[in-house]
Amino acid sequence: MGFRLRVALMLCCLLLPLQALAAGNELRFSWQSNCGPLNPHMYSPNQMYAQNMLYEPLVKYARNGDIVPWLAEKWTVSSDGKTYTFTLRKGVRFSDGTPFDAQAVVKNFEAVRANLKRHKWLELVNQLDVLEAPAPDTFVMKLKSAYYPALQELALIRPLRFLSPAAFPDSGNTADGIRKPAGTGPWLLVESRLGEYDAFKRNDNYWGPKPAIEKITVRVITDPNSRLTAYETGEIDLIYGSGGHASGQIGMDAYQLLAKDPKNAASVSGPLGTRALCLNSGRGPTAELAVRQAVSHAVDKEALVKGVFLGVEQRADTLFAPSIPYCDLKLPPFAFDRAKAAKLLDDAGWKLPQGGKVRQKDGKPLEIDFCFVGNDALQKTIAELMQGELAKVGIAVKLVGEEQDAFGNRQKDGDFGFIFNDTWGPPYEPHAMVGSMRSPSHADYQAQVGLPMKADIDAKISKVFETTDIAQRQALYTDILTTLHQQAVYLPLTYMTNIMVHGKKLTDKGFGPTKSEIPFEAMAWK
Template identity: 65%
Template sequence: MPIRPPSAAALFPRPRLRALLLPVLAALMLFALVLAGGPATHLAAYAADAPADTLRYSWPSNVGELNPHKYSPNQMFAQGMVYEPLVKYAKGGAIEPCLAESWTVSPDGKVYTFTLRKGVTFSDGTPFDSQAVRMNFETVLANRARHDWLELVAQIDRVETPDARTVRLVLKNAYYPALQELALIRPVRFLSPSAFPPSGNTNDSIKAPIGTGPWKLVETRKGEHDVFERNDAYWGKKPAIRRIVVKVVPDPNTRLVALQAGELDLVFGGGGHGGGQISLDAFDALKKGGAYAAFLSPPQASRVIALNSKSGPTADIAVRKAILHAIDKDAMVKGIFLNAEQRADALFPPTAPYCDLKLAPYAHDTARAEALLDEAGWKRSAPKGPRMKDGKPLSVDLCFVGNDALQKAIAEFLQSELARVGVRANLIGEEEDAIGERQKNGAFGMVFGDTWGAPYDPHSFVSSMRVPSHADYQAQLGLPMKADIDANIGKVLLTTDETARRNLYRDILTTLHEQAVYLPLTYQSSMVVHTARVDGVRFGAMDSEIPFEDMRLK
């Protein structure tokens, strides 16, 4: 793994000293990077010619080919810029018209009939009509296995198109979150028929990322930047900004340097979306400095560690419970999050539907943690170092995205807390794709696996627990009642009885809580930092979207 620069917290442990010296550190880092011809050189070279109508943003990687029906390496925020849904998710959980101007639902809940908006075209001029909608649905349905985390795809029986402006979705069963899942950024959004490959199957490839949305992807340079331009043929309110340059900046410290040097206009992210764009230490210093607008979103999802119940020491429920009791979350919230996020004691925030269950939290209690480990046969062989059992150390791999400043800081904190009770946490920091592979194949002891926020939680998230390619499935695989959990998930998604639905969610979430499969950390927020050059910045209704179309440049 490449060596990363030390975090600001490591260099300057005292918050006041950090606030004073971060700008000096940033300037020195920028100077060093320019001399070395590193990433800041590219930023400075591009910024020197940045037009007045260009917004400069950054992301840890390129946005990908932007296939609307596929996942990584396609970046969700960028897919949301180019492609649109039939209906959109709005603040407070409302479902509003988008490419469909209206819809009706049959009394039995199985048939959704959409009337498409008039006069909409894709950015290449191709008409948006029912045949384009059907073509996109059919390629998604042809690849159901790829989308098996999303119950809606499994429930669609057929797509009917009585005329050019009418689309009828016929479901196998009534499915209560259907509209919420139609609003998601992927996979049910719409690519121009002209951009489909000859096979008609977008699982193979796409010719170009052509949607109906307010933005067009016009240039990609690997490892450097992606460029979006305003779609002047957009059917809705057109963005005020003409151009967005998304620079590839993998390292949070380099991003901070670029922002303070005037090479970036905006930092947006920091929850589940975008990982640690900059550290919370840096965010706090910038906010207090007053030169930038800096603010946090309301809690959007849960920041969670999944524990592997199938293999390694965490296969023992006593070890999992001991780990949960060992962590002083209040100290973490104060020391790492600077009280910017709230402590989490359950898998989902109590504000999520069906999730205000008031489950008894695993309180910070090192004595209880040590007693559990003693009872499980993990004994201390020395005052320091890991406990031992059958000649083996109590050692757990804690996996995180290596260039995510926040995950790294949390991982180091957890390592320190667990060492106090005799658990050795081996920190494994890797690229995002590598961590994704670990989540798919279960090659972890503990791994970051945050919930998804609205409109996914809880239905889409628990649905994905049944899919082997997700960390939650792998984490739960060793539970003796895993089959019962999966069966109850299938029932809760399809029942039309509200009381039964509430009881099933209670059973599912209570079982997972009692089995100590998850270490909830905080209810996470996203951050925004922007210069005085940008106005109209707000958070979207979904954590994974960035409302660039509302922003203006002064």
């Protein structure tokens, strides 16, 4: 046999498994950016869906809202609500072979606590007091005071998940970076090419059930229309995530077309957060309650649902969906009623001048800045629609579209009349979102700062976290959310959903329990 023929046969043997992998055991997905360095304790540019693939929590948030065992098999909570004792799962190893044990848990928690300023938004990190590892399979977490959402916050994708101790930097502070992304999860990152793709493979040493799919290639596709083309031409197999905007997967109209095609399996998740606006109570015309209430009555949300979301998202009448714990309060919605909006403005002294289109008071026009991310097509569409709706009752809306950093600065410093401020979805709701309302770096705080009862709201928020009495906790949440609803500092628009589209040769078991969890491990090829 000649040398060239032997080489050709060897190449065939090597290529056959790769071809089989691409044909049968590889799933091709896309995202708008690379997955980042995948530091489990940090935020952007780390992408949450990818952090969730590699890193696991002590406890997990289930689809039904329960907190279930994960890296911790069981736990107990002291009668005063301050001490949590976790029994860790035995035999778990990080992907680099390092054992997962209580010392590793303490090391990771201490790394998060060392960067407290960055994590201060998460109340559990503020509450951490004593962290102990009395045995390899026992982790003890002592808090400064009782904090009922502790388990929910341990279930979050970041920052309280676990990196192999061998992957820590020399400084021991993961804020300085990590040596490599090594977790206990079902996937490994094996290759990343900037602006092109990230490649993950199955962790065959995973402690739990192994994924059926062997490899996931995530192409970087920044544009929803390009993503749609990639799906239709067979370059990607799956579309999963939010829809309808610049950072989403595809537009709502594109989803509807794919859903009607019999070769596709298409579905929409339940509510995964609220698409909402903050109305500033501390500056400009929206400092007046009557103006905020008039705005809430003047917006036709049903027209928004039908015209912009094509029925994929449903109208939201409250800041949190009724399905969220403590949030089914039967609050009366601000029904669409232009006549009522006009009367509220008239009674508050905002009058339409003869022949004019914009109301005035004390010689000043009723003009409100509406801030949004300029390259987010969905936000721009909503802002333009609202501009037209509010003009019908004599409110002039000035559209302010800016790049993401400038938009974020406005959320932090309160330089807005209206601003987009979506809720975070489970398991952050309601506690983490409500807790952030006390932080000046959030649009929620800035929107509420002009309320005469702001100090009382903040005091009740602090109290609700410490109570161990469920009835008292419910009463506090009822007071907080009812007050915010009546004060109209939020304009909830729709309940956000995820969409999923794939060919019928791929099977799935439904959506992940939270907005950013993509259940790749529950997917398989027929």
